[in-house]
Amino acid sequence: MRTTTADFARMKAEGRPIPMVTCYDYASALIVARAGLRFILVGDSLGQVMLGHDDTLRVSLDEMISHSAAVVRGAPDALVIGDLPFLSYAMVDDAVRSAGRMMREAGVRAVKLEGGRSMAPIVRRMVELGIPVVGHLGFTPQSAHQIGIRVQGRTLETAADLIADAHALEQAGACAVVLELVPAPLAAAITKRLKVPTIGIGAGAGCSGQVQVWHDLLGLFDRPPFRHARQYAAIGPAIEEALRGYAGEVTAGVFPTAANAASMDEGLVAEAVARFEAAEGC
Template sequence: MRTTIRDIQQMRDRGERIPMVTAYDYTSAQIADRAGIPMILVGDSLGMVVLGHESTVPVTLDEMLHHTRAVVRGARKALVVGDLPFLTYASPEQAVISAGRMLQEAGAQAVKLEGGVHIAPTIARLVHLGIPVMGHIGFTPQAVNQIGLRVQGKRAAEAQQLLADALAVQEAGAFAVVIELVPAELAQAITERLRIPTIGIGAGAGCSGQVQVWHDMLGLYSDFVPRHARRYANLAAIIGEALAQYANDVRAGAFPGPEHSSRMDADELAAALRQFDAGAPSEEPV
């Protein structure tokens, strides 16, 4: 059975830490699902790690729907959360349309959107209509042009605002909230004051769970390596070595071998060549 938002809440209530990863296609979703990851985020981070943009801002809703469909097909057990991209939830009415498409057309079980107090009415509207919502506070990547790429909440006034944002998201009905690039002490304090799970990224170990970007944790993306990412593998090097070996084998005639090819009866081939070389039309198959 697929993981539900109730399952995620029960994990938090039991004190069980919640692992979450991003995935952007069928194959990565399959791998994450088989590894027992209970929640997968189809993040608009695909803008950088898949599409090559400098930020998440250029990502469109149609692109998010495309990738989310693939992830849903690959993940049969994990709860799939689809990001709503930049300016697709500028009003509650627009958010309803965007989130509705994410669930109806892409098959996601929940959506994620960025913001705190100011976005709470939109969250409440979506939840009222039966759409599970994950919040996102702290560093909000879609606002990078305004706030810059930096840790949020280091000063007392900023910290107080983040506490208010977290509470507003919870009271609006979000089932969980991502806390990104926030001092560990503040993230823990927020977690202790909420009833819903907090999912940290660059926010210390005091959150209810953690989320990491697929390409960061597996060493597939080298343009920028966040401080908060731990590389559990260096797949870029492994893949690069495999591709180099493949190219060498092709150049040397070592690939493909007989075991990679199919065979044809010698008489059938000879007959085909005789007819072709003589210019005779081949017989129509019966």
């Protein structure tokens, strides 16, 4: 059965935590689906973890559509949420056009955008047109050059702003709100106030659910995990070991073996060579 945004609301109402993971390609989506995860975010973090950029700002809408479509093909029953990239939703018309392409061309069932009260009119119009929207508050990566990479909402003023922003997104029709790098007590207070679920990343256990970046939780990079992340496996070193083993066997001449190749009658090979040589006058 396909997962929808209605499952967000149902799980929040029933008090069931929502596990979500980022995913960026078909092969990874197959694994996510086999693991039974029903909520996937195709984040614009693909700019950093898949494309090697320093930030998310260089990711294009076409790239988001391409990666999101691959994930949908790998996990067709999951609720796949696609990020709207930087400046693709600055105005209502831009947002509707971008989200429409994400849903029509990639097949995502919801889109995510960053921002609070200033984005409420855009969210409201998208929802009116049948586009499910997930909000994103706290540390918003597309604004990293403006706000810095740090925990948001530590002061009375900024905490009150985050509460107001979350409320505005809910009132505008957002089906969920991601809270990134928000103090745990504040995130818990926002979660209790909202009817829609919150999805935390670095926002504590008081959120309705959690999202983690694929590469962080699997240990694909040669770096310590971020404070807000947990490494559940060391896949990166395992891949490296496998590649070293492959290269070593090729270098040593022990791969491939006869079992790795197709056979053919040697007489036919000799006849084919003779026919070629005769035709070429060799």
